[in-house]
């Protein structure tokens with residue numbers, strides 16, 4: 001094996017979802033599909049199915065540090081993807097880890113709720129992500145409900161949320177899947193004042209792990225060297241195809257099909 005010809009490695013700091021729809025499994029599949037290698041580091045365990053979350057447990061800080069440091073010491077990390085952190089202490093743990101990875105692009109999916117609505121962490125976690133992780137992230141990918149929590153604007157429009165959040169972060173992609181527009185309108189805001197929108201056909205149904213899929217695909221694209229906003233468009237296109245081809249193996253939400261049939 002030649003390290004220089006290896007696929008780019010993306011360190012994923014996310015929770016585990018035993019239904020396989022979201023969390024680390026989503027990260028791994030989405031990264032494989034981009035041609036990247038995922039280094040899945042567990043931040044939290046959840047009890048959930050495709051309907052909703054029943055419980056979760058955040059891992060000890062020392063365990064997360066040990067997992068990530070083992071990987072960082074061994075593999076050339078080309079990007080980092082953050083998913084469920086679950087506690088303010090985990091936010092600080094990630095910040096500590098990022099100090100070991102200067103210049104490595106960080107994609108932050110500010111996970112606070114499961115698709116079924118169950119909590120994956122108190123809103124304080126969102127505020128800590130905003131205050132401490134947004135400043136070191138390349139981009140965050142909240143959906144509109146998450147952006148409203150982070151911006152503390154319960155009825156805020158995407159533009160109002162972005163205005164409130166851009167002082168903290170360089171680029172913000174507010175996804176429109178939960179919006180009420182006929183098409184899904186995804187909006188990329190940059191601190192330099194540029195905005196960019198990308199619309200796609202709204203698909204019927206609700207999906208488990210769509211945010212994880214998008215953020216991981218984007219981290220993979222950045223790891224491959226693709227620049228914004230091209231990386232954002234590639235990740236959105238990929239995610240839309242995964243949702244179009246989604247399956248409903250359980251009693252709840254659809255699970256995106258992230259890998260082609262011959263690879264799954």
Ligand code: PLP
Nearest residue numbers: 015017022023114209210211212
């Ligand atoms: N991370 C974990 C571990 C989860 O269990 C979930 C949802 O259940 C999420 C992230 C967020 O999922 P989504 O991509 O649907 O927002």
